[in-house]
Amino acid sequence: MTDTANTPVPDTLEDMLPVGMISSGGSVAAAMASVAQTKRGLPGWEAFHYERVAPLEYEITGGIAVNIAGVKKFQGEHDTVQITETEILNALRAAQHPAQPDVMSLLEQDLLAADIGHSRTAQAGHQPKFLKVVFALPEDEAGRQRLLQAFQLQASFFGARVQACSLHDHHPV
16 A cells, blocks of 8 residues: 555455554554554654454554664563554545644644653653743744754753654744
């Protein structure tokens, strides 16, 4: 299956291999990863493996990826998320007609990411501190791209990792 917006969404996933790696599964695997990431709700969590565990259900394995010498590694504990074929097909359909988020939905996502990070660390028994920084982006596209590239998710600055990053047309309140 190709990753083009013109590719029709299949009626079922019966032709999908029962087990595989997300990185080599094309648009269906990308939809699996998207659904699993949404369900898991943990900033930085990425799916890397899938397995059909029932005719219409998949188990997605993932974890926090780190970049070591240019190679993505999933260190620490891995966990799983259960998703359904219906959720995957709906994600494929949605990808064909992406909606443009408004500023408020981006702000809500930013606040949700902060809340999730807070609850995750509270469960682990410690309370790290967060620093929220708002930049006025440069006017030129090259300058914006350099800044966004510097603050990609999982980037590390003096031992602190980027947990969330979002763009807004206006300064969030």
